[in-house]
Amino acid sequence: MADLDSILRETFGFSGFRSVQRDVIDRVMAGAHSLAVMPTGAGKSLCYQIPALARPGTGLVISPLIALMHDQVRAAEAAGIKAATLTSADADWAATQDRFRAGDLDLLYVAPERASGDGFQAMLEATPLSLIAIDEAHCVSEWGHDFRPDYRLLRPMLDRFADVPRIALTATADRHTREDILAHLGIPDEGLIVAGFDRPNIRYIVQPRAGLPKQIKALTDEQPGAGIVYTTSRAAAEKLSAQIAATGRSARAYHAGLPAEERAANQAAFVASEDMVMCATIAFGMGIDKPDVRFVAHAGIPKSIEAYYQETGRAGRDGDPAEAHLFWGAEDFSRARRRIEEEVEPERRAGERTRLNALGGLVETATCRRAILLRHFGESPPERCGNCDNCLDPPKAVDATETARKFLSAVYRTGQRYGMGHVGDVLMGNTTERIEKLGHDRLSVFGIVDADEAPMIRPVSRALQTREALVQTDHGGLALGPAARAILKGEEEVALVLPPAKPARRRRNATPNPVGDPLFDALREKRKAIATENAVPPYVVFHDATLREMAAIRPGSLGALSRISGVGEAKLARYGEDFLEVIAAHG
Template sequence: MQDPLAILRSTFGFQDFRGVQQQVIDRVMSGQHSLTVMPTGAGKSLCYQVPALARPGTALVISPLIALMHDQIRAASGFGIQAAALTSADDNRQETLARLNSGALDILYAAPERASGESFRAMIGRIPLALIAIDEAHCVSEWGHDFRPDYRLLRPLLDHFPDVPRLALTATADRETRADILVQLGIPQDGLILAGFDRPNIRYHIRPRDGVGAQLKTLLGGQPGPGIVYAPSRAGTEKLAEQLGGAGRKVLPYHAGLEPQIRSRNQAAFVSSEDMVMAATIAFGMGIDKPDVRFVAHAGLPKSIEAFYQETGRAGRDGDPAEAWLFWGGEDFARARRRIETEVEESRRPGERQRLNALAALVETAGCRRALLLRHFGETPPEICGNCDNCLEPPTTVDATEAARKLLSAAFRTEMRFGIAHLTDVLAGRDTEKIRNLGHDRLSVFGIASEEELALVKPVARALLARDALRADEYGGLSFGPSARALLKGEDRLELVLPPKRQRRSRRGGVANPDGDPLFEALRTRRRDLAKEAGVPPYVIFHDSTLREMAALRPASLRALSEISGVGAAKLDRYGAAFVDTILGFREGENHVPPA
């Protein structure tokens, strides 16, 4: 075996392990089984890449998506790691098998569908295994938000190799999910390593949806970096791509209904871009390991807090500041509750309802968003994080209990057949033909709301739908949910959170180059050219943080460049001379990139 720290320094160009990486790698090196829960961007891949190089044999990595495997192979190859995949999308199967059998592969990637088969088990049994890593391990649990049945078929493979250390990795698993993963994958309780869930570089913003196209345009105007906008439907992605692209920014759609070649082309364009926005359904994202995504925005409600955490976690994987935005409406909750009652099997409904209620608490809170998120995952964070919308600009709260009771009463008196607009007219006492014809002008609730209460009807309705006091059918009709009774009987109150008025965001210079350093821009230009020649995304060559360190320290030799964080031996050999040339040009007073 080789020394993991020496590999970290020579191959990856980092001087020390971060967080729990050392603890995880030590367990793998000693042959123990582990489940590691580590935030996205905290360096999960290193936890199996380093032992793959340090231990004899080939590391088997089980990963759920082909796109994710290919992204990881591309990144690993940049560090000089020999990696390949056996998937239906790879036409070099015989070459991969030859490399595997000859011991030339450091890492082999496979999907759970393939890895759980007996023929695969027999094939892999003919070679020495360094470890078996199960990536996105939350997919193994029925408690998880992203359950994949094929993950539950992996246990025979793992038990066939009892002396091979198994390492399950995930960024998203609550207490029940973690317990289930341990059981399903045969990992002892003392093998659980929690690195915490906090992503301190992500700033959380949550707003009621109010003209989401305009809200997103404002966001894009203040955030020039690459981003992902999640829409709840395929049609929504197309519409948003068209709306947002009209402002001059390149915005492309991505959803499962697109032709495969268009989907692939749009994904490749996004991965390689330094400023593009992708409007997508949640089909897009897990297979993307792009570290420089500067924002993720949801134009509709995610499925759960776990899904929100995972999807927003695709921003800021490089550790630089990033933003997460969520724009929600009461109809989102109504639609989600209908889905639970009609599409989810009965045994899973209580858990799904609990998850949706937790999401309602997140969007409605006047307190710290991050603290609520972290408490959901079992942590005890500080009450204020200083990096979410509510901490930075505390919202106004009003007691809207009386307005809520009047709205619920109006819904009941009109026999639960009408939407919010008509109920508002009734409460306001408006003399309309529809109200007269229906006899609603003779109801006890006709005209009982004050001007102040009428101004709150829309946000009150949104809050009642979120907390399941009101339910809406697909035609707009309303009914009482289980939380209505307590409000009507005076046993509960409705504290309404009023978000700050919309403000136009000023366009920033961008996180990449906050000081406007011309050398940094020259290094980025050189990186872009090299990436185009090599056919890889720019971040595969070096992250922005590495370029910023180059610009600050201005190394004048390959030896000095090797001391920069993120410059490993393979990258130094492949790209070092080009970046030293660029730096030397500036040291000599030439503020341009010299010819290669």
Template sequence: MIDPLPILQSTFGFPGFRGVQEQVVSRVLAAENTLAVMPTGAGKSLCYQLPAVALDGTCVVVSPLIALMHDQLRAATAIGIRAATLTSVDTDQMETIARFRRGELDLLYVAPERASNESFRNLLGQSPLALFAIDEAHCVSEWGHDFRPDYRLLRTMLDAFPHVPRLALTATADAHTRADILEQLGIPHDGMIVAGFDRPNIQYRISPKDNITRQIADIVAEQPGPGIVYAQTRKGVEQLAERLASTGRKVRPYHAGLDPAVRARNQADFVASEDMVIVATVAFGMGIDKPDVRFVAHAGLPKSIEGYYQETGRAGRDGDPSIAHLFWGAEDFAKARQRIGEVEPHRQPGERARLTALGALVETPTCRRQILLRHFGDPAPDTCGNCDNCLNPPGAIDATEVARKFLSAVFRTGQSFGVGYIESILTGQSSERSLMNGHEALGVFGIASSSEEAALIKPVSRALLLRDALRTNDFGGLEFGPEARGILKGETTVSLLVQPKRERRRRGAAAENPAGDPLFEALRAKRRELAQAAQVPPYVIFHDSVLREMATLKPTSRAALAHITGIGARKLETYGDAFLEVLRG
């Protein structure tokens, strides 16, 4: 049996494994088929990169996006792993194939479309294989949130080489999806290792929308470092990116409607930046391996808790503190229910369950992390100490009476008017429209005219839409949903959360460098210079955590520098002297 620890130290610069890495690597080195469910940032790629170095033959990595493969290729090459990609945009395909045939590759990254192709299977038979690694394995499952049909075709390739071990990896798979991955990829149930889903360095915050541009601008102002803002439409991306640019921060848009060259340039600029914000549709992010994203903001509701977990998981992959802030509106839930009605009938129950789970997450007065972890079947503490509800517990108001009045007004006006009109009826605001419709003669006209009740009308309408007590029709009018009856009959109560006010903070150098250490900043400047010269993102040289350890320990020799976590033999040889020059002052 190969001892992986010397390779872990010399190639990757780590003195020991983290979490379940050792279990996974040990199974792979023993040629056992494995599914590893590990949170983002837990070091999934090392679980196949180390065996690729240790074993004879090539490890074939199936990955869903070209940009992700190229990011991983850069990182692997930087530590001395012989790696290549075989994608439609690569101009050196013949050279890569020749290197593979000569046995000169430790890693070969391919897309599922190529991996499921018969000609590629024929190529694989021409050189020894060490391992098949199926990254983002949840894409194989129809129950997953990112289903890719070509992943379902991988089994033929895997079964054509029965003696080559297979390793499936994912960060986002509930119990149903995990079972489907095992079935589709031919991995035994006792071959599954679940590391847990907790990302303790991410602070989860969730707020109702209230001037979304200002809300996200506040986050951009207070959070230094790179950030991702997710908008739901291409138009929303463009508008939000334009408005956020006025904050003085570097901001770029990203969506499928952009010219491919512009889209690629914006992504490359973001990956290389230490402070840029990118506003994107949810397709963005799966294709990057950027560890230093300091915040992720959602300008609308994600499709599922799985999607939310994956998208927020793009923050803080380096383990440093990061923020995930979701802003939601009642209209998000209304639109989601409309979309559910448009999908195939057999998928509707699952989609409704996903939406209900999201509703529980945004409406809970208790720990957000607890809701997330329990969704994935993980044990969870009552409080995590790092979400908005734990840090600033919300209050609660019994709004059942206002909710009943609101529903009564919807019913009495014919279930065909929007929130604004219903509010005007309840607060007794006369208008040409209300006079023409005869609604001022209704018993509900003006029954919520007190300032206390009037202030609750909009939050109540949000809560009723979220709970499916109200729905919107094609013309924006409100109509009853299945939960309205219980509220009107007094069988169900409606509570509203009262979020404590947060102080708006402005960012500064101290936030980026809490200790205010000039040596740390000098090391970052050197890293930036080396990254520009090598035409790679700064994090490919070293993560911030490596620089912080350098600034703390102040090594003055190569031997001492080699003891810094994250500095392997290749990086010591390539960059050691440049950083020692800074450290020696």
């Protein structure tokens, strides 16, 4: 078996392991089964790639999406690893199977439905397996936010190859989900290795929606790098991408309603781009293996904190500073509650409600966002992270209990059928034609909110809907929800978070060229030319961090270049002279 540190250095160009990588790899090397819970960007793929190279046989990798598998194979091949896929999108099935049987593959990637088939398993008998890796392993759990039934069919295959070490990997699994993964994939409790969930390079910013197109434009104006905007509908994805494109920024849409060819083309363009904004539904999901995404924005609430964590985790996988923005409205929570009651199986509704309430706590908090995220996953973080909007610019928290009780009373006395605008007019004593016609100017709640209290009406309405004290009716009106009674009886207080007038200042010039070095820009241009010529994304050639180190150290030989982090032997041989020429030209 090859030396692990040598493989890390020679194949991947790294001088040392990070976090729990070595612990996970050592278990695989010892033939033990493991579950690795590691944040996105922490190097999960190395945990199976290195032992697959070090152990005899071929490593089998089970992954949920074809696009993700193809990206992973492309990156592996660039590092000199012999890798292939067997998917419905591949035309070279016979050649790949021949390579597998001949022992000419280090890694073979397949989807879970393929792995569970008897014919495929019979083929696996032809060659020794070095390991079986189950990527995105949270998909096996019904408790998880992204359940995939095909993952439940893997256990017989795993037991058929019981002597082959299996390694399950995920970035998103709370305690309950972790227990499910261990049970369904036959991994002992002592095989659980949790690296932690913190992504310190991501700045979390949460704001109420207040003119979304304008808010998104402000974001894209200040963030020149590639980004993803998650929308709540297909129509919204197309509309927003058109609005962004109209400003001159490269933008495309992605959703399940587009033809497969167009989806694939848009994703390929985004992966290859260094500045495109992709406006997408969650159909644009786990297949994103792009490390240089500088921001992820949500135009509405995600399904859960787990989904939020995973989706925002697609930003800054290269370790450079990145941002996660969430723009939310009270109607998001009303729609989500209706979806739970109408679309979710009865036995799963309680769990879904719990998740939604946890998400409400995240958007409404006046405390550290990161601390809430990390506590959700069972960690004990510091009270302040210093890199979220609430830590950078603390909001004001006020006691809005009396205003909330007035609002709830007005909703009740007007018949639980009118929206926030009408209820607000009644409370403020605005005599409109509609109010007079309905006789609402004669109600006891008419005019009980003065001018000083009036600015509280909209945020109080939003807060009450988030907490399920108010729910939307089928016609868009407001009615009392299950949490209203305790507030009306004085048994529960309503604290309101008033965000600062201006959001937290964004980091300027943090990436990709913080010191304005022309050599770095020239290295990026060379990388782009090489990537175009080889039909691969720029990051497959080198990450920005590698180029920044080149620009800082200015190596003058292949030997010196080989000591730059991220420059392995295959890339050194393939690209080394090209980059040395650029460095020499800027001497």
